[in-house]
Amino acid sequence: MNAPDSRRETHGTEPEGRLRPGHEWREQARSERWLEIRDRLPGGAQMREVLLNDVIGDRRPRRVLDLGTGGGALVADVRSVAPEAEAYGLDISPPLLAAARMRFAGEKGIHFREHDLAEPLPADHGRFDLILSAWVIHHLPDRRKQALYREAFDLLEPGGFFCNMDLVALPTAELQRRALSVFASMDEEDSSDKPAPVDTQLGWLRESGFENVDCYWKWLATAMLVGERPA
Numbered sequence: 594m595n596a597p598d599s600r601r602e603t604h605g606t607e608p609e610g611r612l613r614p615g616h617e618w619r620e621q622a623r624s625e626r627w628l629e630i631r632d633r634l635p636g637g638a639q640m641r642e643v644l645l646n647d648v649i650g651d652r653r654p655r656r657v658l659d660l661g662t663g664g665g666a667l668v669a670d671v672r673s674v675a676p677e678a679e680a681y682g683l684d685i686s687p688p689l690l691a692a693a694r695m696r697f698a699g700e701k702g703i704h705f706r707e708h709d710l711a712e713p714l715p716a717d718h719g720r721f722d723l724i725l726s727a728w729v730i731h732h733l734p735d736r737r738k739q740a741l742y743r744e745a746f747d748l749l750e751p752g753g754f755f756c757n758m759d760l761v762a763l764p765t766a767e768l769q770r771r772a773l774s775v776f777a778s779m780d781e782e783d784s785s786d787k788p789a790p791v792d793t794q795l796g797w798l799r800e801s802g803f804e805n806v807d808c809y810w811k812w813l814a815t816a817m818l819v820g821e822r823p824a
């Protein structure tokens with residue numbers, strides 16, 4: 594689905610043998626592990642509640658895009674409050690996309706597509722009322738995060754909104770260590786993580802043109818950053 598480029602000839606492996614960011618998610622074992630722990634992540638239930646009650650609230654998005662959809666958990670969450678919504682999920686991982694397709698087999702209006710978020714967002718699905726993402730964007734380098742925020746803004750309908758629920762960087766190494774220790778039991782430490790601070794990311798959202806930008810919820814190193822495209 595992505596345009597071929599010279600790096601792709603390495604089949605996801607950097608010249609020195611290291612996987613390109615995100616490509617470890619193409620592995621079956623990693624994907625299965627995620628599906629196994631997804632619904633018992635510390636803070637996950639609270640985050641879902643804030644998303645559904647406070648961010649979406651009584652807005653009823655009709656077209657939704659989930660960046661790094663994994664097994665489609667966020668698509669299911671959104672459809673639980675907006676059953677008519679047409680949803681698109683992008684992800685780099687064939688095993689997770691297969692799980693997502695199986696989860697929604699037979700349901701209309703749900704589409705999954707392989708896409709590396711290191712590349713520009715595909716523009717051929719039209720515009721969206723809601724673009725959201727959970728635990729994904731911190732895998733991307735900061736410059737790509739910023740570009741992605743601009744691309745999300747451009748793909749939103751006027752009045753549409755963006756919500757990034759993600760791992761964020763904390764102000765000190767000690768706070769970071771304490772926060773991540775909560776996840777230690779999940780065995781999920783990932784040396785490829787590149788979380789950015791909340792304030793920095795809120796600034797990137799404002800610079801991209803979003804308004805009513807805020808951190809709706811934060812718990813330890815997980816935060817929910819929201820912005821709206823002016824109507």
Ligand SMILES: C[S@@+](CC[C@H](N)C(=O)[O-])C[C@H]1O[C@@H](n2cnc3c(N)ncnc32)[C@H](O)[C@@H]1O
Nearest residue numbers: 615618661662663684685686709710727728729
């Ligand atoms: C921690 S999981 C979160 C999945 C999903 N958002 C959820 O809430 O269950 C991270 C997801 O990001 C995807 N991912 C990581 N790097 C990516 C990239 N460069 N492009 C697209 N997807 C990526 C992985 O395949 C995986 O599905």
